[in-house]
Amino acid sequence: MKNLFLLMSLILCGLISCSEEEPDISGNYKLTALMTSCDNPDQNLDLLEGDNQVLGTNVNFSGTMLFTVGGAFKVNYVLAAPFSSQETFIEGTYSISDKNFRVCGNNGCTDNSVPSGLNQVTMQFQEGECLLTITGERE
Secondary structure (H helix, E strand, O other), X not given: OHHHHHHHHHHHHHHHHOOOOOOOOOEEEEEEEEEEEEOOHHHOEEEEOEEEEEOOEXXXXXXXXXXXXXXXXXXXXXXXXXXXXXXXXXXXXXXXXXXXXXXXXXXXXXXXXXXXXXXXXXXXXXXXXXXXXXXXEEO
C-alpha cells in the first residue's frame, strides 16, 4: 500500500510539473518589422529593419520594444528619411493567459496569438486609425 501511494504521488507530481506554463516574454527586443493597416490606405506602411523605399524615398526603420515582468510594454521606433526624422513612443500593458496574448494601448485592447518561442514576439494593437503589427527579436 505504501508503494502504491508513493507511485501515485510521483505520477501526480510529474503531471503537475509538466503542465504548460505561459511564456515569459519579459526583456528587450530589437524591432525587425513594422506594418500598419490604416483607415486611409495612403498611410499604410510595410517596413523591415534598416533601409526601405517609401514612395520613392529612402526611409531607415529602427527601434526597440521592452516587456516588463509586471505586464507593461514600451515601443520606441524611428523613421529616418534624408531630410526628416520621426520618433514614436508607445506604451501599454499586456497579459498572457489561456493561450491569449492581450495587448492594450491608448485605443483599447487587441487579442494576439501567444508567442511560440522566447526569441521573437509579434503583436498587433490599435494606434490611432491604424492597426500596427510589430515584430521584434530578443536582444
